[in-house]
Amino acid sequence: MAHDPEEPALASSAKGGGSSTEIRAAREPLLNGGRGPSSENYSISAAILPFLFPALGGLLYGYDIGSTSCATISIESATLSGTSWYDLSSVEIGLVTSGSLYGALIGSVLAFNVADFLGRRRELIAAALLYLVGALVTALAPDFPVLVIGRFVFGIGIGLAMHAAPMYIAETAPTPIRGRLISLKEFFIVLGMVAGYGIGSLVVDTLAGWRYMYGASTPISIIMGIGMWWLPASPRWILLRAIQGKGDIQNLKDTAIHCLCRIRGPAIGDSALEQVDEILAELSYVGEEKKVTIGEMFRGKCGKALLIGCGLVLFQQITGQPSVLYYAASILQSAGFSAASDATRVSILLGLLKLIMTGAAVGVVDRLGRRPLLLGGVSGMVISLFLLGSYYMFLDNAPAIAVVGLLLYVGCYQISYGPIGWLMISEIFPLRLRGRGLSLAVLVNFGANALVTFSFSPLKALVGAAVLFYIFCGIAVASLVFIFFIIPETKGLTLEEIEAKCL
Incomplete structure (x- = not known):
């Protein structure tokens, strides 16, 4: 789509400097009658997609665990690996199985430095791209070093996805069902593991079956990437940039309202502006306009x-x-x-x-x-x-x-x-x-x-x-x-x- 709903949040403006005084409320919204979870307007159908596409990142993580346990059996087989380099040492097998784990560690370090700049949505798009590239490189690997590189790239995607997915779901989910939706992401991880074991057991006796096991994750990564491109940014991330003076306050508020309406669907009615104002007041009250230093x-x-x-x-x-x-x-x-x-x-x-x-x-x-x-x-x-x-x-x-x-x-x-x-x-x-x-x-x-x-x-x-x-x-x-x-x-x-x- 041509319009990127995060673009206004990345724009800078001279007007942004006074945003924190504009939105600071004299009252204490969290202690004196804030809106509360029971009054949030939402529909279950509208909450499905903002959960589903980030949760696919967890599904692919689980799938990697399940499929790798079967893939190593296939890769080591003299008759079924379909390669001339099937005779791998224990260290090399360890690199295959743990390559994505090392990549996930690097992905976590990268997330520390770029997450707040990119935003949750863009980080998940990047994770989907890394999932796709990593799966294709692994499935088509002509030799062992390329195979390990593919596992490593896929692992970086895991690190980014497991970082951004719970944040996006938590920040967009209606309060009454937030716990259920985030816990359901763990269900998707386990579902991915079972799918990995199942697909692995079906093709483990096929010539070069390990290539099919790793390649099978590519359609899901494409769906995840397209879905996250279609979804709007997290309204709370946009409002954080607003109170920290990283853009024009009114422009950012309008963007947050637009994103909230898309995420909650028609059920939100006319209350989006009120909810955005309430979140801004609460964020200001707890001091979110201050940046966190390392200390x-x-x-x-x-x-x-x-x-x-x-x-x-x-x-x-x-x-x-x-x-x-x-x-x-x-x-x-x-x-x-x-x-x-x-x-x-x-x-x-x-x-x-x-x-x-x-x-x-x-x-x-x-x-x-x-x-x-x-x-x-x-x-x-x-x-x-x-x-x-x-x-x-x-x-x-x-x-x-x-x-x-x-x-x-x-x-x-x-x-x-x-x-x-x-x-x-x-x-x-x-x-x-x-x-x-x-x-x-x-x-x-x-x-x-x-x-x-x-x-x-x-x-x-x-x-x-x-x-x-x-x-x-x-x-x-x-x-x-x-x-x-x-x-x-x-x-x-x-x-x-x-x-x-x-x-």
Whole structure:
């Protein structure tokens, strides 16, 4: 389309300098009768597309995880790889599987520097382009170095998408269903994993099947890119630029109203101007017109938001999620499940369980709240890790205990850390810190994932599986204490109210 709804937000104007005094309200809108979530006018049908296209970034992330587990089998096969360089070392296979993870770490660093300038929408368009290029380069790779480059490029797209998607969804979603929509993005990640396992199992016996596995993600990346090009910018990002004097205040307000009307649909009626004015007043009241310096990021409200966000995603990874799934096939085999002989089938089975439990969390998160799901789910993880440690320590003749522990862990993770971790980091950061703060949280997430993944084998050899699971159990107990004393409840609050009342 010819008109880019973000262009006015990137224009500078001499009039912009006095914008903060123009919009500052004498009253305290968050404490004295703000509009509140119940009075937001929206329709479910209008909320679908502003959620769906960013969520496709999560779907492609999950698909990469699922398809890569099957692609490595195909690439290493002398008869099925379709290459002369199939005989890869363990280090080279590690580069294939973790190449996108390294790229995601770089994408998180890039997001720290460019996110607030580009805006959420443009960052997601860039992510879709990187997904497309990375998938094509990987699928058409003539040799191993080009294959690794393709995996790396795709990973940069993951880093940008997993940074911008929760921000865009959080900033455009109606408050009453914000938790449900952001949690549904985790559902899309798991759905992508199941799709990756499924497509991988279908073509793993095909000549050069790995090329089809990686190439299959290109249509989704194209749909994501076109969808994000069609969607408007985040109204809150536009209004942040307005109160920080980065453009003409009236021009930016008009753009924000236009974007809000497109996102909420006809249901918003004539209330768009009132909502924009209310958001501006709230942003001004909580001091969003001030830019965050590096030093300020670690103090006061910003420091507390970083503690909450980075702490959650750190515990999300170091409570053992990658390691527990590593043992899934052997646990089910020991219990006599015939499907356990096929790792792909086991992965699909667990993926379906993850889908069901994530769907359960999506259904109740805006009714029960974030804290009850975190406290209940992590308590279940503590029990499951204790059962797994006990199985490997002295109950190896009772494989049913291990199966119960495995399924309990997967289910409890998917109603707690799985969706709620991404939900909280998209809500908790003040708007002026949201771009950089969320990039740090995503960096911690992928960094901790890499640390747990790569340290697992040496730790297992050093202390054994039983002690390793007991260690994860202790970490899960510590995370339970962290949640109880540090994590606030954000259910039913607007993003501006979260900043004013929870930080």
